[in-house]
Amino acid sequence: MKFLCSIRTICGSAAERNTVQELRIFCRRNELVENIMVLLAEEPRRELSSELRLQAVAAITSLSKVEGALEEKIPLFVVCFRSIFLLPSEQDLDTNLYSKTLRALDEMLHSLVFIHPSTSIGEELKDVFQVLLPFTSLQSSTVRQRAVGRIWKLTHSLAHYCQEKPRHSSEQSPSASYDELRLPVLGQLVGCLILCCAFVQEHKTCRCALSALRHLYRFVLWRSRWEGQLDEQGKLEQWEADHEFSLTWTTNTTVILLRFEKHLHSSEKTDLILLALQGMRDCSNYNTQVASTLMAILTVDFNPMPNDVQRIVTAIHRSRKLITEEQALRTIRSSFASLAAANPRAMTLSLLRCSPTCDKDIWELWELALSSVDAVPKMVQALLHQLETVPLGQKTEVGVLHTAAATALHKLLQYLDYGPQVRLVFPELFVALIIQLVSAGPLAPLEITAITEDPFRPSAPTSAIRMVVETAHSLLLCAEMDNLAFSMDTHNLWARLQGAATWQNGLHSLAKVMLKNCRDQCRPIFRHLQNLLQYHQLQWREVPAMAFYLELWSCQGHHEDDTCPQKIFRKYIRSKQPKSRELALRGLRNLYAGRMQLLLPDALLWLQDMRADIKLQAIHLLQDIAAQHPASIRGVLSQLAVQLLSCFNEDNAEVRWRSMELFALLLEAPGRKRLLLQAERSLLPLFIHMNEDIPNVAQAAQKALIHAAKLLGWQQLQRLACAAEVWMIADCLLQKRGRDAEQYLKDTVLHLHSPQVPVRDTAVRFLGLLGRKLRNENREKMSDIRKALEGAKEDSEPAVRCLVLQTLLILSVLEDVPPTRPRLRRWFWRTWRE
Numbered sequence: 093m094k095f096l097c098s099i100r101t102i103c104g105s106a107a108e109r110n111t112v113q114e115l116r117i118f119c120r121r122n123e124l125v126e127n128i129m130v131l132l133a134e135e136p137r138r139e140l141s142s143e144l145r146l147q148a149v150a151a152i153t154s155l156s157k158v159e160g161a162l163e164e165k166i167p168l169f170v171v172c173f174r175s176i177f178l179l180p181s182e183q184d185l186d187t188n189l190y191s192k193t194l195r196a197l198d199e200m201l202h203s204l205v206f207i208h209p210s211t212s213i214g215e216e217l218k219d220v221f222q223v224l225l226p227f228t229s230l231q232s233s234t235v236r237q238r239a240v241g242r243i244w245k246l247t248h249s250l251a252h253y254c255q256e257k258p259r260h261s262s263e264q265s266p267s268a269s270y271d272e273l274r275l276p277v278l279g280q281l282v283g284c285l286i287l288c289c290a291f292v293q294e295h296k297t298c299r300c301a302l303s304a305l306r307h308l309y310r311f312v313l314w315r316s317r318w319e320g321q322l323d324e325q326g327k328l329e330q331w332e333a334d335h336e337f338s339l340t341w342t343t344n345t346t347v348i349l350l351r352f353e354k355h356l357h358s359s360e361k362t363d364l365i366l367l368a369l370q371g372m373r374d375c376s377n378y379n380t381q382v383a384s385t386l387m388a389i390l391t392v393d394f395n396p397m398p399n400d401v402q403r404i405v406t407a408i409h410r411s412r413k414l415i416t417e418e419q420a421l422r423t424i425r426s427s428f429a430s431l432a433a434a435n436p437r438a439m440t441l442s443l444l445r446c447s448p449t450c451d452k453d454i455w456e457l458w459e460l461a462l463s464s465v466d467a468v469p470k471m472v473q474a475l476l477h478q479l480e481t482v483p484l485g486q487k488t489e490v491g492v493l494h495t496a497a498a499t500a501l502h503k504l505l506q507y508l509d510y511g512p513q514v515r516l517v518f519p520e521l522f523v524a525l526i527i528q529l530v531s532a533g534p535l536a537p538l539e540i541t542a543i544t545e546d547p548f549r550p551s552a553p554t555s556a557i558r559m560v561v562e563t564a565h566s567l568l569l570c571a572e573m574d575n576l577a578f579s580m581d582t583h584n585l586w587a588r589l590q591g592a593a594t595w596q597n598g599l600h601s602l603a604k605v606m607l608k609n610c611r612d613q614c615r616p617i618f619r620h621l622q623n624l625l626q627y628h629q630l631q632w633r634e635v636p637a638m639a640f641y642l643e644l645w646s647c648q649g650h651h652e653d654d655t656c657p658q659k660i661f662r663k664y665i666r667s668k669q670p671k672s673r674e675l676a677l678r679g680l681r682n683l684y685a686g687r688m689q690l691l692l693p694d695a696l697l698w699l700q701d702m703r704a705d706i707k708l709q710a711i712h713l714l715q716d717i718a719a720q721h722p723a724s725i726r727g728v729l730s731q732l733a734v735q736l737l738s739c740f741n742e743d744n745a746e747v748r749w750r751s752m753e754l755f756a757l758l759l760e761a762p763g764r765k766r767l768l769l770q771a772e773r774s775l776l777p778l779f780i781h782m783n784e785d786i787p788n789v790a791q792a793a794q795k796a797l798i799h800a801a802k803l804l805g806w807q808q809l810q811r812l813a814c815a816a817e818v819w820m821i822a823d824c825l826l827q828k829r830g831r832d833a834e835q836y837l838k839d840t841v842l843h844l845h846s847p848q849v850p851v852r853d854t855a856v857r858f859l860g861l862l863g864r865k866l867r868n869e870n871r872e873k874m875s876d877i878r879k880a881l882e883g884a885k886e887d888s889e890p891a892v893r894c895l896v897l898q899t900l901l902i903l904s905v906l907e908d909v910p911p912t913r914p915r916l917r918r919w920f921w922r923t924w925r926e
Contacts, residue, residue: 096131096147099124103154119161128152129168132175140185140193145175149196156200156208165204165216169223172197177227177238194238198245206249213253214274220246221277228284229370231377237297240288243281244300247307254314273315279363282308282352286386287371289345290379305348312355345382349389362400365390365427369411372420384423391427398438401431405442409457425460432461436470437477440500441493444478448496450503458500468513475501476517479524483531483632484556495556498525498563505566518571519620525564526602527636529586530595532557561586575609596639603643611648618644625660635671638664642679658683665698670705677709681716688717689724696728699735704744711739711750718757726763733758733770740777741842745786752778752792759799771800772832775809776839776858779821782813783854797821822858826865833866833873841880849889856884856892860899878903 102115119125128148135144149172155161162168176197182190205216227239254273275281285308288301342348353361364386370376371383396404408424415421432439439461447454462468478497482490501521504510514521565586568577580586583605588598606614621641624630630637638660645657657679664676684691691713698710714732718725725732736758739751755774759767778800781793794813801810806828812821825836840862843855863877881903884896 095127096144096151099128099151100147100154103157115158116161119155119158125152125155125162125164125168129171132171135175137175137178138180140179140189143189143192146189146193146196148172149193149200153196153200153203156203159208159210162204162210165210166219166223169220172200173223173227173239173242177235178232179234181234194241198242201242201246202249205246206253212272212274213250214272214276217246217250217275218277221281225277225280225284228288229377233291233294233297236288236291237294237300240285240297240300240304243285244304244307247304247311251307251310254311273311275311277363278308278312279356279360280367282349282356282360283364283367283386286345286349287367287378287382289343290382302343305352309348309352312352316355346385346389349386353390358395358397358400361390361394362396362403365404366407369407369424372417372423373411373414374416375414380417380420384417384420387427388423391430394430395434396431396438398435398441401435401438402442402445404431405439405457406446409446409454412453412457425463428457428460429464429467432467432471433464436461436467437474439467440471440474441478444493444496444500448492448499450496450499455503458503462504462510468510469516472501472504472510472514472517472521475504476520476524479521479528480633484528484533484560495559498528498556498559502559502563502566505563505570511570514567514570518567519616521567522564522571522617523620523624523637523640525560525567526589526599526640527633528560529557529564529589530599530636530639531632532560532590533592557590571613573610573613576606579605579609595636599636599640599643600647603640603647606644607647614644614648618648622656622660625664626656634664634667635669635675638672638675642675645679646682654683662694665694665706665709666701673706673709677713681713688713689721692717692724692728696732696735699732699739704742704747707739707742707747708744708750711747711754715750715754715757718754718761722761725758725761729758729761729763729766730770733767737770737774737777740774740781741846743847745789748781749786749788749792752781752789752796756792756796756799759796759803764803768804771803773835774800775825776836777843779818779825780840780843780851780854780858782816782821783818783850784848785850786848818854819857819861822861826861833862836862837873837876837880844880844884849892852884852887852889852892853895856881856895856899860903863899863903874903 102118128151131144132148135142152162152168152172176193179185179190201220205213205220209216221243224239224243228236228243230236250273282305285301285305289298289305291297356364368383368387368390371378372380372387376383408428412421412424415424443454443458443461446457450458461471475497478493479501482488482494484491484494486494505514565577565580568574568580580602583601585598585602585605588594588601591598606617618641621637621644624633624637625641641660661676661679661683664672665680667673667676680691680694681688695710695713695717698706699714701707701710714725733755736751736755739747742748742751758764759771774796778793778797782790782797784790784793794816797813798810801807801813806824809821809824809828812824826833837859840855840858843851846852846855859877859881863874866873866877878900881896881900885893885900887893887896
């Protein structure tokens with residue numbers, strides 16, 4: 093006792109002497125709070141023989157004035173409440189001491205929450221109520237009465253604080269005041285007090301609960317003023333009516349609940365529903381009928397948030413086996429259907445999360461949810477959405493939900509009652525499942541055998557891909573497409589759709605089988621794919637959707653005036669997915685078969701794209717046009733030749749190769765005389781690329797150089813190109829077009845950065861030849877040549893670096909040799925060439 097009195101004394105003196113900080117350090121160092129908790133825990137629970145509890149509570153009240161002295165309050169509350177609430181009934185105790193102890197406890201709570209809170213008042217109340225609420229559901233009426241009495245006192249203080257707050261908070265913003273009084277446990281508190289009102293034989297408990305509800309209602313009205321815009325006349329009148337009700341009040345808990353229900357948030361209503369579920373359990377001390385009524389009222393016209401649906405579904409899944417009262421079970425069934433109708437998507441996700449394998453217990457809940465006719469199509473849509481979210485095999489929550497959705501859909505397809513609703517979205521479901529199959533990734537041969545040959549047992553653990561196969565099969569049967577299902581089984585299409593090397597052939601075979609067995613039923617599938625590709629961002633589904641669409645379109649026979657396919661193919665020719673671009677070009681080729689020249693403007697545009705594969709597709713298309721419709725390209729020969737010249741230096745070897753091939757084709761096309769300028773411009777790049785170590789590119793460059801020389805009438809160059817006399821070609825170029833030295837210099841410098849070592853080597857040697865020619869004609873250009881070669885001294889290839897140094901040395905020596913010493917010049921030059 094002296095220890096507790098000492099705490100009160102030093103707390104009082106510390107406040108007077110302004111030594112609170114030193115006292116806080118003293119309290120923590122000597123563990124005063126922990127020692128008080130030990131004393132309370134050691135007190136006999138069946139008697140109140142001393143003032144220790146009173147003094148301990150008073151000491152805690154004193155410590156509440158010391159900032160930071162009480163850090164962990166919840167364990168302290170637990171010890172205090174157990175020590176006092178679990179005492180025998182009042183008539184078996186010293187009444188005077190008992191009353192003083194309860195008053196001291198109320199003073200302690202009031203001080204901790206409203207006078208010296210260490211956080212916001214709302215947070216302090218939350219901590220206290222979280223510890224108090226479990227005591228209200230205990231079997232002992234005495235304990236319940238004491239716990240509800242403390243709640244009544246605290247709610248009275250809360251209502252009074254809200255009433256007085258506006259008068260003393262002129263400097264505090266309304267939002268700050270609202271945040272300070274945010275009460276996260278409001279829903280639980282209201283539900284608990286309403287259930288306590290059902291203890292009609294416990295008059296004091298019932299009276300305290302009703303009074304506490306009245307105070308809470310006043311608090312709720314105060315909160316509504318901050319949240320609502322009361323300048324609207326209708327809302328103002330409603331609030332005034334509610335305020336008048338709070339003054340008159342009632343003892344009818346149903347009326348009270350309906351009044352509260354208008355002002356509670358979705359999460360608070362959910363807390364109430366969860367509390368009602370606890371009250372409906374067989375082991376609960378609450379009135380089961382009242383709890384059932386509470387839940388029934390709250391779920392009428394309830395529009396819960398997705399997270400609230402998840403909480404309620406999870407609670408029902410865990411509690412249902414603990415409830416046997418028929419009225420309670422009826423309430424759960426009707427409430428579950430109402431929740432499903434209110435938010436079918438959230439209900440679907442919640443059920444999938446509760447049991448991804450869709451076991452027997454969870455399927456019973458599925459049936460309750462599906463009993464709401466309006467909810468069925470939306471829940472099927474939610475399953476479809478999950479199937480479209482991610483591909484198979486992802487080890488994330490979304491990936492697990494995807495497999496769970498396939499499992500639930502397979503289960504649903506086993507019941508004929510849901511067939512009409514499923515058939516409404518058959519095209520969407522079938523396409524989603526097929527896309528999942530072709531996106532599943534490579535499977536081992538044994539896995540494919542297990543999927544297609546082993547008997548399917550829904551109750552046994554099943555792989556995700558097997559579940560998708562079985563679901564797709566059941567879906568076909570549900571849609572009365574038995575012939576297609578049989579043909580897919582016969583032709584082993586399920587396995588062929590899953591192989592990385594076979595899925596495209598599998599889609600082709602599937603399209604043929606579909607059109608053969610059920611052409612009319614394929615039209616909605618085709619329209620759905622068309623709609624997906626036109627108006628949706630498909631991400632990972634893009635390539636399989638494009639492939640499936642192209643196969644169906646090709647197999648059913650296309651028409652020249654079919655504008656939708658044309659729009660789709662033109663859209664995806666610029667896709668980020670190379671495979672989609674390839675498929676789109678294939679579709680355009682098929683669409684414009686026999687009139688390929690109409691794609692000429694598009695091909696010229698695609699040739700300007702930065703992506704190599706699009707350039708390559710454009711070149712292939714232009715080659716076909718030039719070969720099949722040569723007259724159509726006459727008007728764009730010059731434009732096309734210029735664009736092809738820019739492709740000669742592309743990093744992609746196939747682009748260089750094909751562009752040179754096409755350029756050579758143009759040099760023989762009708763109207764080729766228009767290409768004289770482009771032919772001249774191509775000579776040096778083609779000569780340099782003749783030296784590449786990629787045979788296809790080197791040969792294409794040589795062929796194009798021969799045609800260019802032929803068009804220009806340079807017979808010597810044509811003969812040298814045919815014989816591949818490299819350095820004689822270089823000499824020929826310099827002799828014939830020496831006046832183009834500036835352009836030659838620019839083009840050659842570009843090739844110093846080529847990834848091909850032979851190309852860089854040739855560029856360095858040609859710069860040496862160019863320098864030899866310009867040594868006496870253009871000193872400025874000689875300086876540019878040396879500068880370019882200086883930049884190449886750091887080349888990654890040692891042989892090239894050595895050649896650069898040799899070239900710089902020879903050029904400098906040649907500049908120093910007078911024109912009267914031609915033999916010495918020739919000797920130096922021969923040495924470098926060798």
